[in-house]
Amino acid sequence: KQEVTQIPAALSVPEGENLVLNCSFTDSAIYNLQWFRQDPGKGLTSLLLIQSSQREQTSGRLNASLDKSSGRSTLYIAASQPGDSATYLCAVAYSGAGSYQLTFGKGTKLSVIP
């Protein structure tokens, strides 16, 4: 059974700092990996999707990398801002019955201090 772990569970950084969030998974037979953002009391917003054949994806100040062989992904946030404060979730997609299902990590709660 696929297991996804995110470390640390919580992170507090001063504004302007670059930071890295970590995600690890136990089964390398994944289809893709998604990073989501969740604000308190809200739904999930997809940030980046990395296909299994890709090594990284970039969107603005965000860069996600994927190393399937070692079962790891990182989300790099450059020049952090207070608006980046949220919980970040990592999820890996695997093949299910006729579809691709996601297994989620428990998230990293990020606080960016002004």
Add this chain to the structure above:
Amino acid sequence: NAGVTQTPKFRVLKTGQSMTLLCAQDMNHEYMYWYRQDPGMGLRLIHYSVGEGTTAKGEVPDGYNVSRLKKQNFLLGLESAAPSQTSVYFCASSVRDSFYEQYFGPGTRLTVT
């Protein structure tokens, strides 16, 4: 486009009552999913659908039923609610052409007393 919408946003039920949660998407996605999110447990898949008229069980299906009579709608039913079903429920949808990237609704907060 509204994306994925969920009705209702909040609900309080007494033990043994029944209710239906509605998920609607306007993106013509084939695949739809129901998750629950609990503190310390993360998101877990309840049921999913790969197309109109089809449903399948996820990781935690017990106590729930689903139906997908129309492509744009996915209903989650609780026939006899239990306190253990107190949770936040999220619906999501995806399409093969976007590598099954999942788009989520805003959630329904359900409390069973």
